[in-house]
Amino acid sequence: MSTHDHTPPGAATGPAGPPPRARTRKATGAPTGLTQGSRARGGIGESTLRPDGTLKVTGEFAYSSDMWHEDMIWGHILRSPVAHAEIVSIDVSGALAQAGVHAVMTYDDLPTDVRYYGLEIQDTPVLAHGRVRHHGEPVALVAADHPETARRAADRIRVEYRELPVVTDEASALAPGAPVLHPDRAPHGAHPNIVHRQPIVRGDVGAAARRADVVVTGEYTFGMQDQAFLGPESGLAVPGEDGGVDLFVATQWLHSDLRQIAPVLGLPAHKVRMTLAGVGGAFGGREDLSMQIHACLLALRTGKPVKIVYNRFESFFGHVHRHPAKLRFEHGATRDGKLTHMKCRIVLDGGAYASASPAVVGNASSLSVGPYVVDHVDIEALALYTNNPPCGAMRGFGAVQACFGYEAQMDRLAAELGMDPVEFRQRNAMEQGSLMPTGQRVDAPAPVAELLRRVQARPMPPERQWETTEGADVRQLPGGLSNTTHGEGVVRGVGYAVGMKNVGFSEGFDDYSTARVRMEVSGGEPVATVHTAMAEVGQGGVTVHAQIARTELGISRVTIQPADTGVGSAGSTSASRQTYVTGGAVRNACREVREQVLRMGRRKFGTYHRAWATAKLLLEGGKVVTDAGEALADLADVLGDEAVEAELEWRHRPTRPFDPHTGQGDGHVQYAFAAHRAVVEVDTELGLVKVVELACAQDVGKAMNPLSVVGQIQGGSVQGLGMAVMEEIVVDPVTAQVRNPSFTDYLIPTILDTPPLPVDVLELADPHAPYGLRGAGEAPTLSSTPAVLAAVRDATGLDLTHTPVRPEHLVAAALAAAPGRTARN
Amino acid sequence: MRVHFTVNGRQHEADDVWEGESLLYVLRERMGLPGSKNACEQGECGSCTVRLDGVPVCACLVAAGQAEGREVVTVEGLAAHAGQRAQRSGGAPARSEGGQAALAPIQQAFIDAGAVQCGFCTPGLLVAADELLDRQPNPSDADIREALSGNLCRCTGYEKIMDAVRLAASRQGEAARR
Structure with missing residues (x-):
């Protein structure tokens, strides 16, 4: 924790956190630092309620955009209006002359030689240096006493751009003589505009293809999706008296940020003290840095606390998106419905900077077969550098794009064979013991066929639900309140899909977490304090980690400390990994505390009862008890006025890199599986789609918190629904400029677009994971998109190959037939 | 100014x-x-x-x-606002054990139903949902969806928000009958 005495209101802590510090003007609540005295026991497996729930419903929970300091000024970022240009000159004099402006900074003002950052490859300039590579790239910073003053000052910075030709797709990026995005980078493939490439070869595809009775090829395109978390990128940087800085920010991984920020500021890591502010959703979009370095630079330059808050327009430029993809598949099957082989090529558009592209390629390639057994494969996935917006992490991370393609192929194969699409999938479904295309054996339950069976067995939603005694309720129809149909031209379709996602960081990454757990007596009662750097982004890690502590320590009062860099890294809140990995660290730290407490008890009370020496001892109900249930001592008496503390790192079993040529290797930790059935109704005249029901079945290993895990499954399903029918960042193919950076033009599902979402949770324990749990957050985002597309194909008979499906795709035939019109895709 | x-x-x-x-x-x-x-x-x-x-x-x-x-x-005044409404309709405003105004029924229902994840949309949804329950104590599912269609949520998929509004409506109805 910082020793600095300037504390933004949000950094003060709530009930039972550390006391508010000096010069805190007003405590408006806190993201964490919460004690939950649960009347129920509140251990794992219970639907314990969120400890931050009350603060979040009263408006007191302090998000990063709520940070406030009485001396603060506002930062603003000037961004490139063009996608690719040489910067000829920058004149900041107009901005500096404006009243209320405290500082203007460009590349030349950066304090050290470290001027680039990046998650995996340090290729992203803190501020543009001589060249911009994408629309919206940061060029200059302004700090001023009012956000509008800062914006107006930024408008007075004169930047002369000399535009360069753009590369926007595989053909232009890999053409001979194409502009090279990063000429200094060592070549990583056949062309310098290839960020990363991963082939996977297994078996004998040629021989297997000759055994196929049917061969189906397909080409699919996947649009650019935005995470669209609601809390904009924001935070507050407060300069410290020691020359360091305190940063309060919304992120997914504090220590990854710190590793990238400190060198650019020229500060040792311990002088950049980061505290997690309230995070308004993330979904991968906060893995990369956004305003962190910029706020710190301005704070250190001006000596004043600096707040930066993006608006929604800027947010669309302020974080990476999900990679758009072109996918080409060939699958073969025998007449009796067994897959013979698969060939595929997946081209991901990484945009101007690398971000997480290499890892996304690893997932897209290694998961491109899906949850099926195919012994003969020839796979290639690659990511490109282009002048499009940078793409990186989003929920599902490479597995989403692949699933859209292979599930469309499964339906085509089933149709070709005249089989039921669910039955065809079940005949080829992987199970425990199956081999991945990487040669890795799936050594935990893989209930793929069962998940499909469960969604198929659900009763169908009633037909024509819009019919009421007073006529059509248009809210139940495609087009909704636009009142475009009362049922005329509306047809129903049903589609299925299943997918698999790796859990945790893969390919040999040292994926650990750190937890510090302390137990002491407070108010006569034993209380545990759990301190990790885990970013709570809404997923409920704070709830589950407290549940783990209650279960392991047998007490009811647990305080979750604010996440900060005062404790070791927790790793990222991504890859469905925090319940697993930080959960594992909390569990083991609790067990270490338990052993210390038992040693203390033996020391103090061992002579009074022989069971201290002979019995297996547990902590339950605030007491030390024998496994036969006999209470030996109150924890309060064992602890007295002493505190017991343990801090440790915890790792899941190691993974290995994929072979660069064959893709073989035990690259993944764990797999998660989900299946969906989508029921849609389509207005075939206007091309409008209403999803009527989206049912999901998912295996979560162990439902640590059933209420929360169902919430994750429903939320992930609806992000997939959005990708199926409305969400796409449209980038102009000629200028590489983003056309729809707003919630007016980039649509995410509203409550009216969203149907009932029945969920079936399976709990087949993974013997390798803490409590048998399986990372759950991402899998439901995979299969919902292809299930909806399959349902729309079923309703319309159209062969749809692009997601999201747009009205013009559905009425293309009618448009083409209309006099004087040309149908365009 | x-x-x-x-x-x-x-x-x-x-x-x-x-x-x-x-x-x-x-x-x-x-x-x-x-x-x-x-x-x-x-x-x-x-x-x-x-x-x-x-x-x-x-x-x-x-x-x-x-x-x-x-x-x-605003959301900060929602509990007191709902309390006054309950009083006008003859009931007593809910009080917590400490005596301060308890949460509004819609606030408590959001917590209980699991309708809060990141919580960034929650204040706006609460104000909108409370206004719905103010004018329409027993909304149908379609009414709830229509009333809340101007409030985006990216985390929950809305299902538990539906649960929360139904729960608040039923608790409000029970309180009025008492």
Whole structure:
């Protein structure tokens, strides 16, 4: 924790956190630092309620955009209006002359030689240096006493751009003589505009293809999706008296940020003290840095606390998106419905900077077969550098794009064979013991066929639900309140899909977490304090980690400390990994505390009862008890006025890199599986789609918190629904400029677009994971998109190959037939 | 300029307000009421929903000067507002054990139903849902979806928000019958 005495209101802590510090003007609540005295026991497996729930419903929970300091000024970022240009000159004099402006900074003002950052490859300039590579790239910073003053000052910075030709797709990026995005980078493939490439070869595809009775090829395109978390990128940087800085920010991984920020500021890591502010959703979009370095630079330059808050327009430029993809598949099957082989090529558009592209390629390639057994494969996935917006992490991370393609192929194969699409999938479904295309054996339950069976067995939603005694309720129809149909031209379709996602960081990454757990007596009662750097982004890690502590320590009062860099890294809140990995660290730290407490008890009370020496001892109900249930001592008496503390790192079993040529290797930790059935109704005249029901079945290993895990499954399903029918960042193919950076033009599902979402949770324990749990957050985002597309194909008979499906795709035939019109895709 | 208006029953004023500032900015940055959220600042997401003389509005689209002399209810005042409503309809406002105004039924229902994840959309949804229950104590599912269609949520998929509104409506009905 910082020793600095300037504390933004949000950094003060709530009930039972550390006391508010000096010069805190007003405590408006806190993201964490919460004690939950649960009347129920509140251990794992219970639907314990969120400890931050009350603060979040009263408006007191302090998000990063709520940070406030009485001396603060506002930062603003000037961004490139063009996608690719040489910067000829920058004149900041107009901005500096404006009243209320405290500082203007460009590349030349950066304090050290470290001027680039990046998650995996340090290729992203803190501020543009001589060249911009994408629309919206940061060029200059302004700090001023009012956000509008800062914006107006930024408008007075004169930047002369000399535009360069753009590369926007595989053909232009890999053409001979194409502009090279990063000429200094060592070549990583056949062309310098290839960020990363991963082939996977297994078996004998040629021989297997000759055994196929049917061969189906397909080409699919996947649009650019935005995470669209609601809390904009924001935070507050407060300069410290020691020359360091305190940063309060919304992120997914504090220590990854710190590793990238400190060198650019020229500060040792311990002088950049980061505290997690309230995070308004993330979904991968906060893995990369956004305003962190910029706020710190301005704070250190001006000596004043600096707040930066993006608006929604800027947010669309302020974080990476999900990679758009072109996918080409060939699958073969025998007449009796067994897959013979698969060939595929997946081209991901990484945009101007690398971000997480290499890892996304690893997932897209290694998961491109899906949850099926195919012994003969020839796979290639690659990511490109282009002048499009940078793409990186989003929920599902490479597995989403692949699933859209292979599930469309499964339906085509089933149709070709005249089989039921669910039955065809079940005949080829992987199970425990199956081999991945990487040669890795799936050594935990893989209930793929069962998940499909469960969604198929659900009763169908009633037909024509819009019919009421007073006529059509248009809210139940495609087009909704636009009142475009009362049922005329509306047809129903049903589609299925299943997918698999790796859990945790893969390919040999040292994926650990750190937890510090302390137990002491407070108010006569034993209380545990759990301190990790885990970013709570809404997923409920704070709830589950407290549940783990209650279960392991047998007490009811647990305080979750604010996440900060005062404790070791927790790793990222991504890859469905925090319940697993930080959960594992909390569990083991609790067990270490338990052993210390038992040693203390033996020391103090061992002579009074022989069971201290002979019995297996547990902590339950605030007491030390024998496994036969006999209470030996109150924890309060064992602890007295002493505190017991343990801090440790915890790792899941190691993974290995994929072979660069064959893709073989035990690259993944764990797999998660989900299946969906989508029921849609389509207005075939206007091309409008209403999803009527989206049912999901998912295996979560162990439902640590059933209420929360169902919430994750429903939320992930609806992000997939959005990708199926409305969400796409449209980038102009000629200028590489983003056309729809707003919630007016980039649509995410509203409550009216969203149907009932029945969920079936399976709990087949993974013997390798803490409590048998399986990372759950991402899998439901995979299969919902292809299930909806399959349902729309079923309703319309159209062969749809692009997601999201747009009205013009559905009425293309009618448009083409209309006099004087040309149908365009 | 200087603006005065009532927020959650208390008179507030703010000085040196630039004419272009929204009601949302003045609430959040000048009055110490950051509960109303700033997710899009263009009236699309509903995170900043407040009631202006009883009517739900996006505070980001209301110029601060337009609020002059008017009454604003934000999420911070929702519990007291719902309490007054309960009192008017003959019931006693719920009190917590400590005696302060308890949460509004819709606030408690959001917690109990699991309708809160990141919580950034929650303040706006609560104000909108409370306004629905104010005028329509027993909404159908389609009514709930219509009333909340101006409030985006990215985390929950809305199912548990539906559960929360149904739960609040049923608890409110039970309280009125007692």
